[in-house]
Amino acid sequence: xxxxxxxxxxxxxxxxxxxxxxxxxxxxxxxxxxxxxxxxxxxxxxxxxxxxxxxxxxxxxxxxxxxxxxxxxxxxxxxxxxxxxxxxxxxxxxxxxxxxxxxxxxxxxxxxxxxxxxxxxxxxxxxxxxxxxxxxxxxxxxxxxxxxxxxxxxxxxxxxxxxxxxxxxxxxxxxxxxxxxxxxxxxxxxxxxxxxxxxxxxxxxxxxxxxxxxxxxxxxxxxxxxxxxxxxxxxxxxxxxxxxxxxxxxxxxxxxxxxxxxxxxxxxxxxxxxxxxxxxxxxxxxxxxxxxxxxxxxxxxxxxxxxxxxxxxxxxxxxxxxxxxxxxxxxxxxxxxxxxxxxxxxxxxxxxxxxxxxxxxxxxxxxxxxxxxxxxxxxxxxxxxxxxxxx
Amino acid sequence: xxxxxxxxxxxxxxxxxxxxxxxxxxxxxxxxxxxxxxxxxxxxxxxxxxxxxxxxxxxxxxxxxxxxxxxxxxxxxxxxxxxxxxxxxxxxxxxxxxxxxxxxxxxxxxxxxxxxxxxxxxxxxxxxxxxxxxxxxxxxxxxxxxxxxxxxxxxxxxxxxxxxxxx
Numbered sequence: 001x002x003x004x005x006x007x008x009x010x011x012x013x014x015x016x017x018x019x020x021x022x023x024x025x026x027x028x029x030x031x032x033x034x035x036x037x038x039x040x041x042x043x044x045x046x047x048x049x050x051x052x053x054x055x056x057x058x059x060x061x062x063x064x065x066x067x068x069x070x071x072x073x074x075x076x077x078x079x080x081x082x083x084x085x086x087x088x089x090x091x092x093x094x095x096x097x098x099x100x101x102x103x104x105x106x107x108x109x110x111x112x113x114x115x116x117x118x119x120x121x122x123x124x125x126x127x128x129x130x131x132x133x134x135x136x137x138x139x140x141x142x143x144x145x146x147x148x149x150x151x152x153x154x155x156x157x158x159x160x161x162x163x164x165x166x167x168x169x170x171x172x173x174x175x176x177x178x179x180x181x182x183x184x185x186x187x188x189x190x191x192x193x194x195x196x197x198x199x200x201x202x203x204x205x206x207x208x209x210x211x212x213x214x215x216x217x218x219x220x221x222x223x224x225x226x227x228x229x230x231x232x233x234x235x236x237x238x239x240x241x242x243x244x245x246x247x248x249x250x251x252x253x254x255x256x257x258x259x260x261x262x263x264x265x266x267x268x269x270x271x272x273x274x275x276x277x278x279x280x281x282x283x284x285x286x287x288x289x290x291x292x293x294x295x296x297x298x299x300x301x302x303x304x305x306x307x308x309x310x311x312x313x314x315x316x317x318x319x320x321x322x323x324x325x326x327x328x329x330x331x332x333x334x335x336x337x338x339x340x341x342x343x344x345x346x347x348x349x350x351x352x353x354x355x356x357x358x359x360x361x362x363x364x365x366x367x368x369x370x371x372x373x374x375x376x377x378x379x380x381x382x383x384x385x386x387x388x389x390x391x
Numbered sequence: 392x393x394x395x396x397x398x399x400x401x402x403x404x405x406x407x408x409x410x411x412x413x414x415x416x417x418x419x420x421x422x423x424x425x426x427x428x429x430x431x432x433x434x435x436x437x438x439x440x441x442x443x444x445x446x447x448x449x450x451x452x453x454x455x456x457x458x459x460x461x462x463x464x465x466x467x468x469x470x471x472x473x474x475x476x477x478x479x480x481x482x483x484x485x486x487x488x489x490x491x492x493x494x495x496x497x498x499x500x501x502x503x504x505x506x507x508x509x510x511x512x513x514x515x516x517x518x519x520x521x522x523x524x525x526x527x528x529x530x531x532x533x534x535x536x537x538x539x540x541x542x543x544x545x546x547x548x549x550x551x552x553x554x555x556x557x558x
Contacts, residue, residue: 045537046487065488084488357535360450363553367483367539373555374485 033355033372034312034380035327041073041350041377044368048375050338051350055095055151057343060350062377063088068103068125073379081125083132089120090144090338094170095151101125102153102168103134104144119158124172137172143337145189145197145237148293148344154197156185161204165197165215177215179222186210187237187337192295198225198245200234210234212247212267226267226274235262236337239291239298243317244268246277246298248286260306262286279320280313288335292382293346299325301335301351310335312351312380325349325380330356334375349380440469441476441542441550444507455536455558457515465499465542465550466507473502473544480512481539484519485555491519514538516556534558 032038042048046064053060053073061070061081068081068091082088087106094100103123120141123134140158147154152169163185166174181201188199195218201211210233212226225245228234231252238247245267253261264277264286276282283305290299298315310333312325326333334352341350355361355372363370444464453459461480467473475498482493495512502508516536538554 044487045483045485047485065486067488357555357557359557360447360453361555361557362445362450363555364551365553366541366551367481367537367553370553370555373553 032378033328033331034353034378035325037381038326038378040371041379042071042078043076043371043374043376045370045374048352048377049334049336050090050092051341051352051377052092052101052146052338053148053341053343053350054093055148055344057345060377061091061093061101063091068101070101081132082134086134092144092146092153093148093151094124094153094168095148100127100170102137102144104141107139122153122155122168124168135172137168138166138174142185143187143237145187146341147190147194148342149194154188154190156188156199158184163199163201165199177217178220179215181211181213181215181222183208183211186234189237189239189291191240192242192291196240198238198240200238200247210249212238212245228274236288236335239289240295241291241298241317242295244271246289246291246317248289260285262302264289264300264302277315279315279322281322287333288337288340290340290342290349292342293344297346297382299340299342299349301333301340312340312349314382325382326351328353331372332356347382349382351378351380352376353378438468439550440467441473441544441548442466442468443540443542443550443552445552445554450554450556453516453556455516455518455556457517459514459516461512461514461538462509463512463540464507464509465502467502467504469548470504472504473499473546473548475500476502476542476544478510478512478540478542480514480541481537482514482516482519483537483539485535485537486519489519516558518558 032040041060048062048064050063051060059070059072061068066088067084067086068088069078070081071078081101082103088103090104092102094102103125104120105123107121121136122138122141124137126133126135138155138157142156142158142163145154152167155166155168157164157166159180162180162182164180165177168174177197183201183203185199186202188197190197195216197215199213199215201213203209203211209230210228211224214223214225228249233250235248235250238245247265248262249265250262253259260283262285264280264284265274266277267274285303285306286300287310288301296317298317300313300315301310302313303310309328311328314323314325331353339352352375354375361373363373444466446462449462453461465476465478478497480495493515495514497510497512499508536556536558538556541549541551543549
């Protein structure tokens, strides 16, 4: 009955063995392994990161394996915006210009053998239909933060041993903040009123320490807010909320069981210095944070305790109330600085996650339609009412 | 008087006999109707006519090397025979910047209704070229190999499975 074998294939009777049931891989907002109401926004293989919503909320851009793509939120049509060897690390929409994307990438279009560079270059993707052309904007970029309210992107630029900030809008012309800071900016974000920016800085030299600084465009000054202990490292970007500045710090691992290596701190006016963020608990392991557009809430990727699964949480910074937005059991969730993105209306948070695989896994779908097996983007409704409507 | 009593007794007996008969018929009728009801929660989705069955132990035994034996079973769950079922297998990396894909194909000339056929591919699962480690990228993604196997009939009936092998 078996007729022909082509290529390298052959045939024989296999021994009796247990059949494996394919893992359901749903695309709907029913259950994708992160709880009710969460739905995937992308599918297929590829290392995805840096989700960024278009200000209108209709499209989303992200990085896949070092190149940039965009797609409508509710359709699978993916449009590539750079060459595949671009070496992109982050992308953000610039409103006010049609199809405007700001891309942070390698200094030159990278080759797979290129070593990682110390600083990156900011490019603006040109909006011509089908074009993969980009316009070089700024060199020496160490980090960036989107400013969805203004439709611009805040950049930290290295200038010798010092760093300065610039805001890039639709025109592509950077507006430089007054003041510089000694050291390298490792993460930054804007205050809710956008008059100030908060940055994490690694001071130069053999005794490098992390510091938190504020830049004020209105008052034309830059100010040191906190200097961390010699063993502490700021992870990601500090977040300026209406009730203080929050940041994640990694502490030295003393090897003791149950140690909490990543903690969430708050700097608030009159507190006298950083304190463990109220509301999350002393066992909470914070991995990544991002403030809501209104500045009242903080999205946190974290673990309730060192042994629990990571989940997405929302912290009310006024009351200290912590709500769980996902119910994850077997997914790993990215917690990089750009992997947590609020929609402009504050109704949804986009995260990047994939299933933890302990062995071979099968899916009843073509490879491009598989979702949970690869790092993909998921939209998480923030309010319970939205989650309930989605069930 | 006796005649009247006999008439009343006869009428009562006739009434109870008739009522009993109706009750018996009603019960019989309801029993028949209940037994004809479909199950309360049936699985209404029909089984796919073409099915691919993969074996967990066999997949776990695969290694990232050439000349690996990948066995699977293709089944015809329909009521009609299939002719010329083609099975194609793609082996590809998870890194979408890499164009390298390995293709394999096997044909089953006849698959009778209700029958299954075991098929073997001999595949090269050696590591596909991994990209350089750009800063900030986790290294785990490049260690996976993907297999996509698809069975199709000339009539357009198909089945597909994707396997992620975390080497």
